[in-house]
Amino acid sequence: MEVGWFMSICPLCNARREDRLTALMLAVVRATNEDEWVTATVHLEAFKYDGWPKKTLREDYELGMGEEGVLKVDYACGCSECGFMFHDEYKVGARLVSSWTEAQAQAMQKRKEQP
Ligand SMILES: [Zn+2]
DSSP: OEEEEEEEOOHHHHHHHHHHHHHHHHHHHTOOSHHHHHHHHHHHHHHHHHOSOOOOEEEEEEEEEOTTSEEEEEEEEEETTTOOEEEEEEEEEOOOOSSHHHHHHHHHHHHHHOO
């Protein structure tokens, strides 16, 4: 079994960041006078400087073929910023094959069957 973890960008935080960036850009475009435009531009530039996506999503995984012949994929993630969480686990019993060539042929056949 391979067990590990890594940090990445949270999809929920990223969506919120995109929404905020759009709102700040609209404020610049919709400014009706110079004071509004300067204020909106300052907010937009400040957000561009500090609002880039950060790797707040910890992703943990476990992957591999156990000794009992069951492929296991266990995945979980959690964001330290917004609390987004996800977990899923798959277990699939392996079909035994007599050779590496047969295993490759089965994999190729399976690819052909998928849309
Ligand atoms: Zn998040």
